[in-house]
Amino acid sequence: MNIQTQIDELIKTHGKERKALMPILQDLAKQNRFLSKETLQYIGIKMDISAAEVYGTASFYSFLDITRRGENVIRVCKTISCDMKNKQLIVDTIKKRLNIGVGETSHDNKFTLLETNCMGHCHEGPVMLVNDDIYTNLTPQKTLEIIDKYSRG
Numbered sequence: 385m386n387i388q389t390q391i392d393e394l395i396k397t398h399g400k401e402r403k404a405l406m407p408i409l410q411d412l413a414k415q416n417r418f419l420s421k422e423t424l425q426y427i428g429i430k431m432d433i434s435a436a437e438v439y440g441t442a443s444f445y446s447f448l449d450i451t452r453r454g455e456n457v458i459r460v461c462k463t464i465s466c467d468m469k470n471k472q473l474i475v476d477t478i479k480k481r482l483n484i485g486v487g488e489t490s491h492d493n494k495f496t497l498l499e500t501n502c503m504g505h506c507h508e509g510p511v512m513l514v515n516d517d518i519y520t521n522l523t524p525q526k527t528l529e530i531i532d533k534y535s536r537g
């Protein structure tokens with residue numbers, strides 16, 4: 385099914401009102417992992433919402449990828465509880481292992497590293513998400529083991 389047909393189907397399911405925008409974007413991101421500018425424009429046209437508003441919503445929630453990402457997307461929580469539990473050490477561990485910065489994708493296209501907002505596991509920080517899997521109480525050692533697991537595929 386091409387992406388325009390997917391959007392048409394999702395509009396049938398969720399409706400065309402403004403409140404349907406988030407569920408439609410979430411479902412599309414699940415099915416495609418990447419939403420192009422043209423896709424966002426098409427949604428705007430079909431839902432009668434400005435392209436800027438669609439883009440703003442998609443980019444505000446960093447769970448929606450609007451630029452192409454690596455095969456595995458790592459999102460480290462940057463919100464206060466995780467920050468106080470030294471999430472920076474986890475970010476630095478990942479940066480060093482993969483030789484990339486935050487917002488970058490490794491040369492082999494295997495990993496993208498991002499920071500994101502609270503994921504609701506504040507008492508178990510530091511926390512990161514790899515694709516759809518959540519990892520809590522991270523240490524540098526545990527983080528490296530997790531990355532190795534995804535490297536092996």
Ligand code: FES
Pocket residue numbers: 461462463464465466467501502503504505506507509511
């Ligand atoms: S502050 Fe990190 S999960 Fe809530």
